[in-house]
Amino acid sequence: MSKLVLIRHGQSEWNLSNQFTGWVDVNLSDKGVEEAKKAGRLIKEHGLKFDQAYTSVLKRAIKTLHFALEESDQLWIPETKTWRLNERHYGALQGLNKKATAEKYGDEQVHIWRRSYDVLPPAIDDNNEYSQAHDRRYSNLDPNIVPKAENLHVCLDRVMPFWEDHIAPDLLAGKNVIIAAHGNSLRALTKYIERISDEDIMDVEMKTGEPVVYTFDDKLNVTDKVKLDD
Numbered sequence: 001m002s003k004l005v006l007i008r009h010g011q012s013e014w015n016l017s018n019q020f021t022g023w024v025d026v027n028l029s030d031k032g033v034e035e036a037k038k039a040g041r042l043i044k045e046h047g048l049k050f051d052q053a054y055t056s057v058l059k060r061a062i063k064t065l066h067f068a069l070e071e072s073d074q075l076w077i078p079e080t081k082t083w084r085l086n087e088r089h090y091g092a093l094q095g096l097n098k099k100a101t102a103e104k105y106g107d108e109q110v111h112i113w114r115r116s117y118d119v120l121p122p123a124i125d126d127n128n129e130y131s132q133a134h135d136r137r138y139s140n141l142d143p144n145i146v147p148k149a150e151n152l153h154v155c156l157d158r159v160m161p162f163w164e165d166h167i168a169p170d171l172l173a174g175k176n177v178i179i180a181a182h183g184n185s186l187r188a189l190t191k192y193i194e195r196i197s198d199e200d201i202m203d204v205e206m207k208t209g210e211p212v213v214y215t216f217d218d219k220l221n222v223t224d225k226v227k228l229d230d
């Protein structure tokens with residue numbers, strides 16, 4: 001029996017200012033730091049011990065992982081950062097205010113961009129100040145792989161190779177794993193783990209800083225799911 005803990009990063013500065021974020025590397029807000037520390041305290045209280053940590057290459061997730069591990073005295077465990085756990089790329093919406101965008105394009109269109117499984121947001125131009133086309137951290141990737149916009153389906157498709165190559169083998173080997181990532185990369189993993197339909201995933205939300213604990217049997221079936229809260 002192995003355990004997998006998923007944590008969405010604590011509140012970010014752009015969660016606070018209500019801006020589409022995606023792959024833009026914004027920091028945690030003060031509240032986000034507190035949420036991450038609280039997640040670590042809950043992990044400690046529940047006696048959860050990890051063998052391996054995974055996170056994205058974005059600081060809001062990396063810092064959340066570190067605060068949570070520090071609070072639970074497990075900052076020493078092996079950790080791997082991968083772009084495959086990044087937030088879903090929000091395309092040309094990155095940097096825009098969500099409320100102002102809804103006023104311009106309508107609530108329904110913005111809801112579709114945010115939660116539909118298959119509709120892509122508009123692609124980002126390489127010259128956009130919030131593009132990752134020239135970001136050094138992605139320079140070792142085939143440029144055709146670096147997205148210019150993603151929906152949840154595309155996001156799931158790029159998370160899955162990492163699940164198959166790293167996370168699933170760890171769990172099958174009986175390791176306990178913690179993943180600190182993002183609302184939509186974690187919704188994608190949740191969809192796969194819980195076999196949620198394309199329609200029903202639209203209603204699944206991840207709270208910032210709330211650890212979700214799965215227990216798996218030796219065939220990787222979920223035998224238990226608990227959300228840690230006070």
Ligand SMILES: O=C(O)[C@H](O)COP(=O)(O)O
Pocket residue numbers: 019020021022087090114182183184
């Ligand atoms: O990238 C973002 O803007 C947020 O982290 C997640 O946004 P969403 O709630 O619109 O999916």
